Amino acid sequence: MELSGSQMVIEALRKENVSVVFGYPGGAIMNVYDEVYKQNYFKHILTRHEQAAIHAADGYARASGEVGVAFVTSGPGFTNAVTGLATAYMDSIPMVVISGQVPISMIGTDAFQEIDAVGISRPCVKHNYLVKDAKDLARILKEAFYIARSGRPGPVHVDIPKDVTAQMAKFEYPDEIKMQTYKPTYKGNPRQIKKAIEAIVASKRPVLYIGGGAINSNAANEVREFAQICGIPAVETLMARGVMGDENPLLLGMLGMHGCYSANMAMSEADLMIAFGPRFDDRVTGKLSEFAKHAKIIHVDIDPSSIGKIVPIDYPIVGDLKNVVEAMIPLANESVNADKYKPWRDLLKRYDEIHPLKYEDSNEVLKPQWAIERVGELLGDKAIVCTDVGQHQMWAAQFYPFTYPRQWVTSGGLGTMGFGLPAALGAKVAMPEKTVINFTGDGSILMNIQELMTAVESKIPVVNIILNNHFLGMVRQWQTFFYDKRYSSTDLSMQPDFVKLVESFGGRGFRVTTKEEFDKALEEAIASNTVCMIDVQIDRFENVLPMVPAGGTLYNMMLEYKE
Amino acid sequence: MEHIRRVLSVIVLNEDGVLSRISGLFAGRGYNIDSLTVAPIPKTNLSRLTIVTSGNTHVLEQIVKQLHKLIPTYKVIESGEFVEKELALVKIPLSEDFNGLDAMLKAYNGTIASSGEDFIVVMVADDYNRIDNFLKAVKKYNPIDMVRSGSVAMDV
Numbered sequence: 141m142e143l144s145g146s147q148m149v150i151e152a153l154r155k156e157n158v159s160v161v162f163g164y165p166g167g168a169i170m171n172v173y174d175e176v177y178k179q180n181y182f183k184h185i186l187t188r189h190e191q192a193a194i195h196a197a198d199g200y201a202r203a204s205g206e207v208g209v210a211f212v213t214s215g216p217g218f219t220n221a222v223t224g225l226a227t228a229y230m231d232s233i234p235m236v237v238i239s240g241q242v243p244i245s246m247i248g249t250d251a252f253q254e255i256d257a258v259g260i261s262r263p264c265v266k267h268n269y270l271v272k273d274a275k276d277l278a279r280i281l282k283e284a285f286y287i288a289r290s291g292r293p294g295p296v297h298v299d300i301p302k303d304v305t306a307q308m309a310k311f312e313y314p315d316e317i318k319m320q321t322y323k324p325t326y327k328g329n330p331r332q333i334k335k336a337i338e339a340i341v342a343s344k345r346p347v348l349y350i351g352g353g354a355i356n357s358n359a360a361n362e363v364r365e366f367a368q369i370c371g372i373p374a375v376e377t378l379m380a381r382g383v384m385g386d387e388n389p390l391l392l393g394m395l396g397m398h399g400c401y402s403a404n405m406a407m408s409e410a411d412l413m414i415a416f417g418p419r420f421d422d423r424v425t426g427k428l429s430e431f432a433k434h435a436k437i438i439h440v441d442i443d444p445s446s447i448g449k450i451v452p453i454d455y456p457i458v459g460d461l462k463n464v465v466e467a468m469i470p471l472a473n474e475s476v477n478a479d480k481y482k483p484w485r486d487l488l489k490r491y492d493e494i495h496p497l498k499y500e501d502s503n504e505v506l507k508p509q510w511a512i513e514r515v516g517e518l519l520g521d522k523a524i525v526c527t528d529v530g531q532h533q534m535w536a537a538q539f540y541p542f543t544y545p546r547q548w549v550t551s552g553g554l555g556t557m558g559f560g561l562p563a564a565l566g567a568k569v570a571m572p573e574k575t576v577i578n579f580t581g582d583g584s585i586l587m588n589i590q591e592l593m594t595a596v597e598s599k600i601p602v603v604n605i606i607l608n609n610h611f612l613g614m615v616r617q618w619q620t621f622f623y624d625k626r627y628s629s630t631d632l633s634m635q636p637d638f639v640k641l642v643e644s645f646g647g648r649g650f651r652v653t654t655k656e657e658f659d660k661a662l663e664e665a666i667a668s669n670t671v672c673m674i675d676v677q678i679d680r681f682e683n684v685l686p687m688v689p690a691g692g693t694l695y696n697m698m699l700e701y702k703e
Numbered sequence: 704m705e706h707i708r709r710v711l712s713v714i715v716l717n718e719d720g721v722l723s724r725i726s727g728l729f730a731g732r733g734y735n736i737d738s739l740t741v742a743p744i745p746k747t748n749l750s751r752l753t754i755v756t757s758g759n760t761h762v763l764e765q766i767v768k769q770l771h772k773l774i775p776t777y778k779v780i781e782s783g784e785f786v787e788k789e790l791a792l793v794k795i796p797l798s799e800d801f802n803g804l805d806a807m808l809k810a811y812n813g814t815i816a817s818s819g820e821d822f823i824v825v826m827v828a829d830d831y832n833r834i835d836n837f838l839k840a841v842k843k844y845n846p847i848d849m850v851r852s853g854s855v856a857m858d859v
């Protein structure tokens with residue numbers, strides 16, 4: 141049967157069981173949108189900006205584990221999408237983004253809304269395609285979905301010229317795929333795994349360093365079981381929050397720049413680091429020459445280029461984390477004695493008692509940490525927690541009681557302000573039975589504020605909690621600590637009335653200055669079943685602590701700030 | 704750490720944009736390209752790139768891994784023995800005294816590739832460091848132009 145390129149896009153999405161697409165139409169992708177109009181297979185959600193369409197698909201992918209899909213048009217439609225692609229690429233999120241392009245005959249002529257889209261997306265996607273003939277489209281889309289979700293996941297960009305979307309060709313969607321050049325390794329080398337177990341047996345102070353790979357590989361159960369069998373204390377990166385579950389006594393907490401004292405000390409004093417899918421980000425390691433300098437390192441990662449990229453690795457294991465940990469569990473059962481690490485666990489517990497995560501509550505002004513803890517108390521595992529980027533993001537990572545993987549949706553690697561609201565919309569579409577909270581700041585929320593319209597139109601009730609300090613808070617904090625309080629361009633006192641703003645879109649707004657008002661607003665917001673904004677007026681000068689200054693050492697944290 | 708010269712033979716799918724994926728990778732991650740040659744491998748859908756790069760062992764290891772990570776990369780050959788040759792063309796005015804040129808061409812696997820009214824073009828194919836030497840030595844004939852290829856290499 142012959143189909144047009146546009147019809148092929150629809151059919152391919154149907155074959156891939158795509159249930160929702162986020163997007164924004166325009167000239168070059170109109171043929172595809174005409175077919176979107178005619179079909180009933182998937183829902184299309186119109187965002188109000190292309191960047192938000194990509195973040196929404198990203199949030200959908202993070203919350204569900206499925207491939208997120210978005211459509212944008214050529215030129216500015218595509219360039220607006222780039223931040224979304226880069227965000228997903230840095231955090232290894234599976235997505236397929238389809239952009240329109242000017243007709244093939246016009247490529248290279250600086251035509252209206254023409255841009256070299258694959259040239260721009262190349263460094264911020266896992267792979268990309270410019271489709272030159274509709275007869276290739278089925279194979280390309282099949283490959284795009286396969287590449288996005290296999291191996292180390294990532295976004296794939298498919299650029300389709302307008303004449304290709306109109307071209308008729310035979311459509312045969314392959315069931316199976318075999319690529320000549322792309323073959324990810326899933327199974328860990330048994331000899332390496334055996335050596336790793338021997339290293340664990342020989343160690344006295346081992347620590348599990350868990351990264352976002354544990355989420356991507358859906359390995360939380362295996363990681364928890366492994367930690368339990370071995371009695372090895374664990375630390376999580378920002379991306380791995382929820383893997384161990386905060387009620388797990390083996391979890392010390394998040395490590396890194398704003399990690400907790402015991403987690404960072406565990407890394408600094410360990411004699412063996414068991415790295416499960418992290419990437420040794422500079423916000424985690426601090427000064428490299430001092431990072432975990434007493435530790436031998438086991439690193440399990442599906443991406444060989446991630447192993448040894450930042451620090452030399454003693455026991456590299458290339459493979460899918462779930463697979464590798466499954467293979468490690470029976471060996472650990474046979475040979476690892478969990479009791480042996482009790483003194484080590486006790487020491488770390490003492491560290492945690494000496495310097496727990498803390499803040500000083502106040503009766504005069506709301507503290508952001510209180511608001512986050514309070515949402516945790518009231519909603520706990522009923523909520524999926526999304527964030528924007530900045531102080532509120534770190535406080536949420538520190539103080540929300542995460543209990544399961546994919547409960548936490550945040551832009552880690554790229555640190556994209558404006559991610560929170562559209563990602564929350566995507567997460568809510570993926571998990572309609574959950575309450576979706578977006579902790580945001582007064583800076584970040586304005587970076588994709590137009591998505592309130594999407595939320596109202598498509599009836600996606602997410603609760604935005606603005607921890608409003610009238611500052612670009614994280615930058616302000618650095619200016620306080622490192623720039624002699626020269627608050628260059630970080631005072632955001634000039635801001636809209638957020639209550640009126642959200643109400644003008646048709647949502648509900650609340651302004652909160654006391655704990656009682658906060659509880660009441662949250663309750664009403666959830667009950668309202670519409671998009672809400674709770675403007676929480678917080679202590680303007682609250683800092684995120686503890687802190688390892690950039691390039692500092694994990695064992696030398698700033699635990700409090702004194703004027 | 705020590706700066707090492709390394710020849711990489713990279714076999715990739717011969718498709719649109721593959722060269723820019725490779726050159727973009729080197730540019731984006733700050734790796735060196737000392738020379739690069741590309742040609743299709745006959746009777747296949749593949750191309751061979753010969754890349755001469757340099758860096759410390761850590762950087763070289765990352766270059767190989769990052770090349771592998773590209774979806775169209777079929778194979779990266781980095782170790783073992785290579786036969787490696789470069790080619791140079793040198794245009795010399797006829798007004799020069801060619802005394803000794805013949806012996807020099809013999810020494811460097813050279814020949815006269817072309818000639819015109821007032822010049823000759825000599826061509827040599829040899830190891831990259833010998834090409835260096837040749838290009839230094841040939842200066843005494845006051846060449847008008849010199850063109851040098853990148854390396855081609857074959858693992859043996």
